[in-house]
Amino acid sequence: MDACESSRFESTARRGELRATLPRSFYERPTLVVARELLGKILVHDSAAGTASGRIVETEAYVGPDDLACHASRGRTPRTDVMFGPPGRAYIYFIYGMYYCLNAVTEGEGYPAAVLIRAIEPLTGIDLMRARRHKTRRDRELANGPGKLCLALSIDRDLNRADLTSGPLRIEDDGSPRPRVETSPRIGVGYAGEWAAKPWRFTVKGSTFVSKRA
DNA sequence: GTCGTGATAGCCT
DNA sequence: GGCTATCACGACG
Numbered sequence: 128m129d130a131c132e133s134s135r136f137e138s139t140a141r142r143g144e145l146r147a148t149l150p151r152s153f154y155e156r157p158t159l160v161v162a163r164e165l166l167g168k169i170l171v172h173d174s175a176a177g178t179a180s181g182r183i184v185e186t187e188a189y190v191g192p193d194d195l196a197c198h199a200s201r202g203r204t205p206r207t208d209v210m211f212g213p214p215g216r217a218y219i220y221f222i223y224g225m226y227y228c229l230n231a232v233t234e235g236e237g238y239p240a241a242v243l244i245r246a247i248e249p250l251t252g253i254d255l256m257r258a259r260r261h262k263t264r265r266d267r268e269l270a271n272g273p274g275k276l277c278l279a280l281s282i283d284r285d286l287n288r289a290d291l292t293s294g295p296l297r298i299e300d301d302g303s304p305r306p307r308v309e310t311s312p313r314i315g316v317g318y319a320g321e322w323a324a325k326p327w328r329f330t331v332k333g334s335t336f337v338s339k340r341a
Numbered sequence: 342g343t344c345g346t347g348a349t350a351g352c353c354t
Numbered sequence: 355g356g357c358t359a360t361c362a363c364g365a366c367g
Contacts, residue, residue: 187359189359196359197359220359222358222359223358223360223361224358225360225361226360226361228359228360230359243359245359262361262362263362272360272361273360274360275360275361278361313359314359314360315360316359318357318358
């Protein structure tokens with residue numbers, strides 16, 4: 128083993144020791160902070176077919192009752208109820224009659240906010256993702272969008288309200304350094320007036336696994 | 342690579 | 355009945 132290999136091994140081992148599921152306190156903070164800090168963390172889903180995971184490279188913040196792009200700005204309904212509950216749970220909604228989108232609920236109980244997970248860089252279970260996404264040709268397109276990553280990880284309405292701090296769907300910290308972050312306006316929220324322009328989309332600088340270039 | 346468009350169903354006026 | 359925190363496909367180049 129040469130020096131480079133050895134260093135890589137130690138780095139991996141150190142990461143292995145530090146790997147930990149994010150605690151509820153991670154999510155119980157301002158949504159813009161959580162959205163930024165979720166970049167680089169690892170989204171994991173243990174399903175009956177096997178485990179698949181990927182590094183989060185793109186998020187968006189949906190910040191409470193005044194944010195007209197946030198579903199909860201229309202009030203507490205059966206759909207948005209989970210956003211009013213405790214942080215660290217999954218808010219999964221069905222969109223365009225065909226797709227699911229995954230969010231992590233943030234802030235204190237009673238304040239409806241969440242972070243949309245928009246893209247991951249596949250890490251493990253890549254063959255499983257390819258099987259679930261057989262129409263796609265390139266691996267960088269397996270999960271470079273909110274609907275795509277739910278297909279690749281087999282995330283659907285059954286996991287709505289799931290606890291992300293323990294259980295089959297979770298987000299882990301592997302101890303890797305914080306990535307450089309870029310911001311841009313959120314995608315597809317042009318209806319939200321002045322809220323549409325807010326730079327509340329966060330991407331890992333230079334990642335080729337984001338849904339589109341900023 | 343970019344652009345336009347159809348698919349499809351739950352949500353809320 | 356209109357809209358939607360999307361995606362894949364075909365046309366074009």
